[in-house]
Amino acid sequence: MAACVLRPGDAARLPELTDSKVLTAKARDRVYDRVVQRAVDYSVIVIPAAEVDLFGIHVMNLEGMRRAVSALRNTPGYVLTDGFRVSGLPAPSVPVIKGDKAVACVAAASVLAKVTRDRIMGDLHDVHPHYGFDVHKGYSTTDHSAALDTHGPSPVHRWSYANVATAAAAHRVRPPHPVVLTVAALENPSVPIRALGPHVGNNERSAAGTAAKSRGGARIS
Known part of the structure; x- marks a missing residue:
């Protein structure tokens, strides 16, 4: 920013x-x-x-x-x-x-x-070369999705996003920090949601005021 x-x-x-x-x-x-x-x-x-x-x-x-x-x-x-x-x-x-x-x-x-x-x-590509960060710059391209499917997410990924949460679930890995899943991740049937803690927070759709009513986000740690 x-x-x-x-x-x-x-x-x-x-x-x-x-x-x-x-x-x-x-x-x-x-x-x-x-x-x-x-x-x-x-x-x-x-x-x-x-x-x-x-x-x-x-x-x-x-x-x-x-x-x-x-x-x-x-x-x-x-x-x-x-x-x-x-x-x-x-x-x-x-x-x-x-x-x-x-x-x-x-x-x-x-x-x-x-x-x-x-x-x-580009610098992150030097640390995690198999994701192709230097090419797609972190956007959800076909190659990036394929790398997530193959390797699972890295510590620098945004684990609250649906595609990253799906890859994490498939590889049975847990995020390196607390995560409040986005609405897209919560509504994605391929993401097996398991709220491991008692906290339920707002996701960005309700924060943006675009939902008809407040929706919670499942926190995983």
Whole structure:
């Protein structure tokens, strides 16, 4: 997750700047270097997989935005967030739908975050080469799913996700940290759910407010 403060007029000075997902890897690297060079201020923070597994991806997306803004050297006068309204920021904020395509500073933050994440995945490939992290960057591709089926999940996987929980169950391995399974994992018939502790928490669907009623997540440790 990242936050970025650009100079006035930098949108015109960074012609390649757009949503990081539509840029090639080489273009992202070029834009990354230009943003780091020109930005008035920026910060990049990393959310550990253990926190995502315990609190849910939506909750940690919002928390990541808070941490990124708080990590700036100077508190900005206002904050533009990508898509979601975020409470608890140190300045007034406005959510912008598809902000990474519409607002230069949001696009810059998305590039900083994406390039940082891809570089981390490249480093993880050196430690866990049989998963192909350097190619699929952790996304649920056919090759990644095949590697999970063959080897089971690694300590760096998000064990609350349905595909990882399924592979863990098949290999009879337990997560290295507490996990609250996602709704998708709870509803997946191939995941044999066994709540090993008394705690039942919220999963990210109820945290995001998209469920008609609150749904629990089974905690496994």
